[in-house]
Amino acid sequence: xxxxxxxxxxxxxxxxxxxxxxxxxxxxxxxxxxxxxxxxxxxxxxxxxxxxxxxxxxxxxxxxxxxxxxxxxxxxxxxxxxxxxxxxxxxxxxxxxxxxxxxxxxxxxxxxxxxxxxxxxxxxxxxxxxxxxxxxxxxxxx
Amino acid sequence: xxxxxxxxxxxxxxxxxxxxxxxxxxxxxxxxxxxxxxxxxxxxxxxxxxxxxxxxxxxxxxxxxxxxxxxxxxxxxxxxxxxxxxxxxxxxxxxxxxxxxxxxxxxxxxxxxxxxxxxxxxxxxxxxxxxxxxxxxxxxxxxxxxxxxxxxxxxxxxxxxxxxxxxxxxxxxxxxxxxxxxxxxxxxxxxxxxxxxxxxxxxxxxxx
Ligand SMILES: Nc1nc2c(ncn2[C@@H]2O[C@H](COP(=O)(O)OP(=O)(O)OP(=O)(O)O)[C@@H](O)[C@H]2O)c(=O)[nH]1
Ligand SMILES: [Mg+2]
Numbered sequence: 001x002x003x004x005x006x007x008x009x010x011x012x013x014x015x016x017x018x019x020x021x022x023x024x025x026x027x028x029x030x031x032x033x034x035x036x037x038x039x040x041x042x043x044x045x046x047x048x049x050x051x052x053x054x055x056x057x058x059x060x061x062x063x064x065x066x067x068x069x070x071x072x073x074x075x076x077x078x079x080x081x082x083x084x085x086x087x088x089x090x091x092x093x094x095x096x097x098x099x100x101x102x103x104x105x106x107x108x109x110x111x112x113x114x115x116x117x118x119x120x121x122x123x124x125x126x127x128x129x130x131x132x133x134x135x136x137x138x139x140x141x142x
Numbered sequence: 143x144x145x146x147x148x149x150x151x152x153x154x155x156x157x158x159x160x161x162x163x164x165x166x167x168x169x170x171x172x173x174x175x176x177x178x179x180x181x182x183x184x185x186x187x188x189x190x191x192x193x194x195x196x197x198x199x200x201x202x203x204x205x206x207x208x209x210x211x212x213x214x215x216x217x218x219x220x221x222x223x224x225x226x227x228x229x230x231x232x233x234x235x236x237x238x239x240x241x242x243x244x245x246x247x248x249x250x251x252x253x254x255x256x257x258x259x260x261x262x263x264x265x266x267x268x269x270x271x272x273x274x275x276x277x278x279x280x281x282x283x284x285x286x287x288x289x290x291x292x293x294x295x296x297x298x299x300x301x302x303x304x305x306x307x308x309x310x311x312x313x314x315x316x317x318x319x320x321x322x323x324x325x326x327x328x329x330x331x332x333x334x335x336x337x338x339x340x341x342x343x344x345x346x347x348x349x350x
Contacts, residue, residue: 053253053254054167054193054222054234054236054250054251055165055166055167055232055234055254056165057162057163057165057232059162085162085163085232087165087224087232087234089191089193089222089234089236090191090224092191092193092194093191093192093222094191097194098194098195098196098217099195100195100196118162118165125164125166125254126256126336126340127340127342129337129342129343131164131166131231131256132333132336132337132342132345133345134227134228134230134231135227135231135233135256135333136333136334136345137227137228138225138231138233139326139329139330139333140326140330142185142225142322142326
């Protein structure tokens, strides 16, 4: 499959979240894609807290903690990225980790009160005419 | 929080929570190479990202020699882009893999979706059957956007409607996934169609 990025021109503004000092790709290609994610989550495949849809929005409850408080580097990367509101899908894209892994890590952070989340309400919101108006206005203004 | 003052740490937390926008998603589906990634990229305000799900297939069985269970894993990737509207709505566009064996991914991405665009290529019209079937069965509002590839025979939209066995209420339109104005129109038509399918009143027409 083709990567979404086309080489050459970059019509999109750089995402500031990607340029936070210290943020680098934490995904180690040489370790193989199947091993690392499970190591990060200590083998867990389901989050302990919360249910995370791909478009669940997450925001850090505060700045990145300074001392180690039982968090791995991936947890800290999530807190760093979540200084702005970000969806679960975006986190997986920026961290280059599988969705399931990000869910487990987010569950840990939610349990510690380090992130708050806003889950989309499936179907219910879909009868809110303001939502449609906002989306149509936004699309027309593109 | 140790602080007793409500406007310190805790207040900030509330402030952040209140500013959370509403997330909305639209699915871009269709067969292999039909232009899903292109459409996501054309509309997205940020560089499209890719999210991955790892599938473990345990049905492969047990290795005869070692007796160790052998698992095969497949990675399913999905492209997505983002559009922010007025700070209070964020629209995510997900380009889903067209293969039927990735149903679980479709379920996840279609749940709570505003609607879906099924991209079709007239040279391989049947490639979009699984997507059409899926959204029909699920009751997700969708429209069919026919990508005009060079060298493809030009079809009548009514002909395509018939070939796909679509109900008369499913809009079919031409599009060019590489062009913003075309993608915009497709998405606007989808949103209008979704409103109608959900029984919402039509918006007043707006002058161009
Ligand atoms: N002529 C024409 N070409 C297009 C259009 N949309 C996409 N293409 C080209 O078709 C090719 C495939 O497009 P992609 O966007 O990668 O298709 P896809 O559906 O994401 O493909 P897979 O993810 O591999 O299934 C690219 O070379 C695009 O430039 C279109 O509207 N018109
Ligand atoms: Mg693609």
